[in-house]
Amino acid sequence: MLDLVLxxxxxxxxxxxxxxxxxxxxxxxxxxxxxxxxxxxVKGALLYSPSYEFDDGAYLELARGGGALxxxxxxxxxxxxxxxxxxxxxxxxxxAACRKSGCGFVFCTLAKNEAGLRxxxxxxxxxxxxxxTQEEKKHSKELLEKLVK
Amino acid sequence: xxxxxxxKKRYVSFALSVDSAPPPAGEARxxxxxxxxSFFGESGVSSLAFKxxxxxxxxxxxxxxxxxxxxxxxxxxxACLSEWKGKKARMESLSTSGTIRRV
Numbered sequence: 285m286l287d288l289v290l291x292x293x294x295x296x297x298x299x300x301x302x303x304x305x306x307x308x309x310x311x312x313x314x315x316x317x318x319x320x321x322x323x324x325x326v327k328g329a330l331l332y333s334p335s336y337e338f339d340d341g342a343y344l345e346l347a348r349g350g351g352a353l354x355x356x357x358x359x360x361x362x363x364x365x366x367x368x369x370x371x372x373x374x375x376x377x378x379x380a381a382c383r384k385s386g387c388g389f390v391f392c393t394l395a396k397n398e399a400g401l402r403x404x405x406x407x408x409x410x411x412x413x414x415x416x417t418q419e420e421k422k423h424s425k426e427l428l429e430k431l432v433k
Numbered sequence: 434x435x436x437x438x439x440x441k442k443r444y445v446s447f448a449l450s451v452d453s454a455p456p457p458a459g460e461a462r463x464x465x466x467x468x469x470x471s472f473f474g475e476s477g478v479s480s481l482a483f484k485x486x487x488x489x490x491x492x493x494x495x496x497x498x499x500x501x502x503x504x505x506x507x508x509x510x511x512a513c514l515s516e517w518k519g520k521k522a523r524m525e526s527l528s529t530s531g532t533i534r535r536v
Binding site: 402 | 471504505506508509511512513515521523525526527529
């Protein structure tokens with residue numbers, strides 16, 4: 285299993301085959317705008333927004349280009365209490381929108397330091413908590429490997 | 434109660450550290466209990482069949498029990514621990530099993 289991170293030289297945890305710095309990926313796009321169709325149009329884009337709020341058009345563009353929405357564990361770690369619950373809720377809604385539009389989704393830590401890293405078991409549990417099926421989990425792992433190469 | 438009517442259990446082992454060192458048993462117990470209570474709430478913990486089975490303060494390793502269908506939520510809850518009283522904390526899940534002996 286691969287993991288996207290935001291810093292280099294971090295140690296690999298159990299079950300993680302490789303840590304890939306997001307800055308090294310030409311198709312990784314981070315955006316704050318909900319209507320980020322331009323970023324979504326990039327072929328095989330890995331689209332990430334910490335707010336998890338996108339227009340339906342962005343999801344459709346992402347699906348057309350064979351890209352995927354990035355779900356980051358660091359967004360959950362960065363919040364506490366009620367704010368954390370809201371982030372998880374937004375992620376569930378974004379996942380439902382991905383299913384509806386047919387675009388892919390990938391899971392990673394986007395860790396900035398060692399404290400933000402999580403092992404494969406914890407990432408899989410993160411996927412399960414958001415409501416992914418076994419099939420979706422498998423597809424998500426394969427899609428990340430495909431889009432990173 | 435019939436065995437089939439009881440909770441189906443899973444045991445999840447973990448490694449706990451606060452500021453990169455294993456905390457003493459009393460502190461570890463309160464970290465685990467308060468974190469699970471904060472994450473699941475009183476109703477959630479009651480339906481989770483949660484129990485801290487054991488904790489070794491030398492190695493920082495321990496084990497919790499949970500309901501089988503909610504093992505993923507338990508692991509996710511552990512992974513969400515990042516801070517304890519202003520110090521960096523980490524509760525890393527190590528393995529899951531249906532029996533204490535095999536964890």
